[in-house]
Every structure is written in structure tokens, then in C-alpha cells.
Amino acid sequence: MAANRPERIFVLTGAGISAESGLGTFRDRGGLWGRFDPMRLATPEAFADDPDTVLDFYNLRRRGVIAAEPHAGHRALAAAQARLAARGGRLFLCTQNVDDLHERAGARDVVHMHGELLRIRCLACGSAFDRRGDLHRTEPCAACGRAGALRPDVVWFGEMPKHLDRIDAALRAADLFVAIGTSGSVYPAAGYVAQARALGIRTCELNREPSDNAALFDEARYGLASDIVHELFHSRVD
Structure with missing residues (x-):
């Protein structure tokens, strides 16, 4: 110094x-990615293929974060x-x-x-918002009105x-x-x-x-x- x-x-x-x-941790024995396939839940491709499943997974995780101290x-x-x-x-x-x-x-x-699990981001306009409740595929973006473009504002596999x-x-x-x-x-x-x-x-x-x-x-x-x-x-x- x-x-x-x-x-x-x-x-x-x-x-x-x-x-x-x-x-839960991710890579330890019994961690999250030992119980769930990250390629089906935490990639842009997974969200494009099955947004409902991905959003349900992150809704569950969001509830867990809110309950934690x-x-x-x-x-x-x-x-x-x-x-x-x-x-x-x-x-x-x-x-x-x-x-x-x-x-x-x-x-x-x-x-x-x-990224942050208690924020969501719009793929259409790039706007981001605080979010504590569940997110569903049909919800429109509060900024641009586009439905189906909101995702968790977290970094998925394959993203910087x-x-x-x-x-x-x-x-x-x-x-x-x-x-x-x-x-x-x-x-x-x-x-x-x-x-x-x-x-x-x-x-x-x-x-x-x-x-x-x-x-x-x-x-x-x-x-x-x-x-x-x-x-x-x-x-x-x-």
C-alpha cells in the first residue's frame, strides 16, 4: 500500500x-446445476425455446431470494x-x-x-425494472408495450x-x-x-x-x- x-x-x-x-450453491455436491440442466434453464436459447419453463424456474428462485435473510x-x-x-x-x-x-x-x-434476480429486462427496448413478483411470458413491457420480451436481468451461459x-x-x-x-x-x-x-x-x-x-x-x-x-x-x- x-x-x-x-x-x-x-x-x-x-x-x-x-x-x-x-x-443453494451451483457446483458443489447437491448444488443447483447438479439437480437441474443449466442448458435448459439458463441460456438465451433455452429462453427462446421454452420461455414458460425458464420463467417458472426464475420465479421460484426469486421467491427464494426474497425469503432469505x-x-x-x-x-x-x-x-x-x-x-x-x-x-x-x-x-x-x-x-x-x-x-x-x-x-x-x-x-x-x-x-x-x-446481474440481479430482482430485476427484469426487455429484449425489445433494453429497459430494465426492479421486480419482486413472478414474471409471465405474456406480460407486456412497461416501457415499450412489447409482450413476451421480458426476461430476468441475469447473465446466462454464453453471455458476457x-x-x-x-x-x-x-x-x-x-x-x-x-x-x-x-x-x-x-x-x-x-x-x-x-x-x-x-x-x-x-x-x-x-x-x-x-x-x-x-x-x-x-x-x-x-x-x-x-x-x-x-x-x-x-x-x-x-
């Missing part, structure tokens, strides 16, 4: 941090972000998750690289993640890279730890168990996110 410069921390979160809130790990990150900001530093919070648990815990300006330029800039400016609850197998996010190391940024993994790229981290702590997230940021930011 540059002399006298407030610390800048880049935090990447994955499905593991939301698992304690009752939201943030835990102590989410709140610890939000508190650390506020404390760093108060002294001129920054905690850039980038998540692969499509839930809103970070925001409900009090985090600000969360960057959702895979969002905000990549902003994420890259924040990573390059960081003093510490922390990955929380990530599998280390989904790119481009799985490549950020290697990018951080190449830039000379210290790296830390917080996880239930070692990720696929655990060997790339300088430091690691394993356990429940509700415990270890607080432990790291209490000692570092307080």
Missing part, C-alpha cells in the same frame, strides 16, 4: 456466502465498507451472486457481475458478465484482494486472483473449504462465512 494512502480492498463474493442464508458475514462486509469509507479508503464489493443480501445488510454500490471495465479498474487500484465463498471455477471471476498476484496485490481466500484455485492465495481462512468474514475485517479494518 502506498505510504499514507487509505487502504483499498477488493472483495469478490460467490455463492458460498449466500449458502448460510439458505440459497442476510447473515453476520454480509453485515460484517457492509460495516467494514462503511468504516473504510469514513477514513477515505474503499471496499469495492463485487459479487457473482444475483441476490440482494449484500444490499439488505447495508452494503453500498454493490457490483453484480452476473456485466461491469468488466469497472471491475478491472477497481482491481488494479486495490491493496488487498479477498475472495469469499467462491468456487474458483467460473471465469472471468476465477482469474482475478492471478491478475491480483501479477499486480503485486496481496490475496486472501475466505471459504468453507479450499476453492479450485486456492493455491494462488497468499492467505486463507476456512469456516462459516458468518464467522470468518467478521474475524478478518474486524482485525484489519477496526
Whole structure:
């Protein structure tokens, strides 16, 4: 870290941090993609072929997100972000998750690289809207009136993640890279730890168990996110 410069921390979160809130992971044993075929539920082609099935799946997931509650790990990150900001530093919070648990815990300006489940987007006009209720194929877009063009505003397989330029800039400016609850197998996010190391940024993994790229981290702590997230940021930011 540059002399006298407030610390800048880049935090990447994955499905593991939301698992304690009752939201399933994707690639672990018993995870979502072990029980459902993502090619039939999470691709543009699947939506074009069978929009009713895709929308029903995401309606179910949306209800699950609304019922879930943030835990102590989410709140610890939000508190650390506020404390760093108060002294001129920054905690850039980038998540692969499509839930809103970070925001409900009090985090600000969360960057959702895979989109947000509580938003929908129109394929006809590009407008996006907040959405908590179920979405059905025949519903018209509130902006352009086109029916059948509304979809979840999430990143499906075969689509580019969002905000990549902003994420890259924040990573390059960081003093510490922390990955929380990530599998280390989904790119481009799985490549950020290697990018951080190449830039000379210290790296830390917080996880239930070692990720696929655990060997790339300088430091690691394993356990429940509700415990270890607080432990790291209490000692570092307080």
C-alpha cells in the first residue's frame, strides 16, 4: 500500500456466502446445476425455446431470494465498507451472486457481475425494472408495450458478465484482494486472483473449504462465512 494512502480492498463474493442464508450453491455436491440442466434453464436459447419453463424456474428462485435473510458475514462486509469509507479508503464489493443480501445488510454500490434476480429486462427496448413478483411470458413491457420480451436481468451461459471495465479498474487500484465463498471455477471471476498476484496485490481466500484455485492465495481462512468474514475485517479494518 502506498505510504499514507487509505487502504483499498477488493472483495469478490460467490455463492458460498449466500449458502448460510439458505440459497443453494451451483457446483458443489447437491448444488443447483447438479439437480437441474443449466442448458435448459439458463441460456438465451433455452429462453427462446421454452420461455414458460425458464420463467417458472426464475420465479421460484426469486421467491427464494426474497425469503432469505442476510447473515453476520454480509453485515460484517457492509460495516467494514462503511468504516473504510469514513477514513477515505474503499471496499469495492463485487459479487457473482444475483441476490440482494449484500444490499439488505447495508452494503453500498454493490457490483453484480452476473446481474440481479430482482430485476427484469426487455429484449425489445433494453429497459430494465426492479421486480419482486413472478414474471409471465405474456406480460407486456412497461416501457415499450412489447409482450413476451421480458426476461430476468441475469447473465446466462454464453453471455458476457456485466461491469468488466469497472471491475478491472477497481482491481488494479486495490491493496488487498479477498475472495469469499467462491468456487474458483467460473471465469472471468476465477482469474482475478492471478491478475491480483501479477499486480503485486496481496490475496486472501475466505471459504468453507479450499476453492479450485486456492493455491494462488497468499492467505486463507476456512469456516462459516458468518464467522470468518467478521474475524478478518474486524482485525484489519477496526
